[in-house]
Structures are given as C-alpha cells and as structure tokens.
Amino acid sequence: DIVMTQSPLSLPVTLGQPASISCRSSQSLVYSDGNTYLNWFQQRPGQSPRRLIYKVSNRDSGVPDRFSGSGSGTDFTLKISRVEAEDVGVYYCMQATHWPDTFGQGTRLEIK
Amino acid sequence: QVQLQESGPGLVKPSQTLSLTCAVSGDSISRGDYYWSWVRQPPGKGLEWIGYIYYSGITYYNPSLKSRVTMSVDTSKNQFSLKLSSVTAADTAVYYCVRGRRDLDYWGQGALVTVSS
Numbered sequence A: 001d002i003v004m005t006q007s008p009l010s011l012p013v014t015l016g017q018p019a020s021i022s023c024r025s026s027q028s029l030v031y032s033d034g035n036t037y038l039n040w041f042q043q044r045p046g047q048s049p050r051r052l053i054y055k056v057s058n059r060d061s062g063v064p065d066r067f068s069g070s071g072s073g074t075d076f077t078l079k080i081s082r083v084e085a086e087d088v089g090v091y092y093c094m095q096a097t098h099w100p101d102t103f104g105q106g107t108r109l110e111i112k
Numbered sequence B: 001q002v003q004l005q006e007s008g009p010g011l012v013k014p015s016q017t018l019s020l021t022c023a024v025s026g027d028s029i030s031r032g033d034y035y036w037s038w039v040r041q042p043p044g045k046g047l048e049w050i051g052y053i054y055y056s057g058i059t060y061y062n063p064s065l066k067s068r069v070t071m072s073v074d075t076s077k078n079q080f081s082l083k084l085s086s087v088t089a090a091d092t093a094v095y096y097c098v099r100g101r102r103d104l105d106y107w108g109q110g111a112l113v114t115v116s117s
Helices: none
Strands: A004-007 A010-013 A019-025 A038-043 A050-054 A067-072 A075-080 A089-095 A107-111 B003-007 B018-025 B036-041 B048-053 B059-061 B069-074 B079-084 B093-099 B111-115
Touching: A004 A089, A010 A019, A019 A038, A019 A089, A019 A107, A038 A067, A050 A067, A075 A089, B003 B093, B018 B036, B018 B093, B018 B111, B048 B069, B048 B079, B059 B069, B079 B093
Parallel strands: A010 A107
Antiparallel strands: A004 A019, A019 A075, A038 A050, A038 A089, A067 A075, A089 A107, B003 B018, B018 B079, B036 B048, B036 B093, B048 B059, B069 B079, B093 B111
C-alpha cells in the first residue's frame, strides 16, 4: 500500500497567521491518465470529513480561498494563508492513484 | 443537495456480522456517475478505506479487509450496504458512507458501531 506521511502531526497556529501541512507519498501519485489524485480533507471536531481540495490544487465549492493546495509527484502541501477559528480540526491528505486508496495520519490544527 | 444517511445496529457482538445501510437522496445511484464507498474511523484515530461499489454491483475491497467484507447495492431503494463478518473489538469505529471513490465529495454523518459482548 502507498504510505502517506503528513507533517507536522500537531500544528498550533496564532489566529491570522499562515499554516502549512506537508504530505509525502511513498510512490509517485501521477496516474496513467496524467492526473494526480491527491485530495485534502478537513474534519472539524465532531463532524464528518469534508473535502477541501481535489487533484492537488482544485478547491471545492464553498471552500474559502485562504486554502490552497500544491505539489507534484510525491510531495504535496496544503496552505492556509490566514488561520481563522473555524479552521480548527484535523486535516488529512488522501491518495486515490493506487488501490487501495490511503490516507495520511492526520494533522491536528489548533489555535495558540 | 446530496445527502447520505447510515443506519444499522450500534452494538455488535464479537464474531458476529456488522451490517450497515446507506440511504442516498439528491442523487441516483443507478445513474452510474459515481462509485459509492465506505470509510471507517476508529475512535480517536485516522481514516481507513473499506471499499466501494458501482450501481452494477461491481465491488472493490481493501485487501486488508477483503476476506470479511461484502457490499451490495439496491438501486430500487437508492441505497447501498456493507457487511463485515467475524468482527472483533478492532472493528469498533465510526463508519461513513461516501459518494465517489476518487471524488469523496459527499459524506454521511457516520454511524458508530461498537463491538462488545
């Protein structure tokens, strides 16, 4: 199985400051169709996961533009330009290039 | 608006079979636009793929669970189901039904299933 490694696992951030989460895969996530199937999810406390970003950098409808995704191959990043209180939760990357699809361990974002 | 709702027993005894159903509204499984998935999350832990099913009944199971998993679909009721046999305490988790495979764009609220005697 593809191993997805996130860092850091815990991310204390001051309100209004930027935040960055790294996700690395054990193999390239470029699929034979040329797409890279790397998603980012946010899970707020007590809620179901919510997709934020799909195929590396495409932001879902309704997701604030302070969230952005980037990367290629095996290295990916989720950035929040200015953290707000509603951003508290756990963030997961997920690869869907190689079956079985796998998730990262999660990064817990908290407000300092 | 697409909505998914899990239902089933919240408590299952060890060695028995866990059964859950996901009712879909706001979309039609039989349109064939999406796969339909199950993902689980043990308490306080991360997310794990269980597998997914297409409206035709084609299934893909996580190899780690394949010997114990059965998924099915009922297009007349617009719902799909999960069975996990020979459960142990390690199967205690919140089980989510989700639209899509690579998409995973709509999630149910989750159903907590506890395995305990």
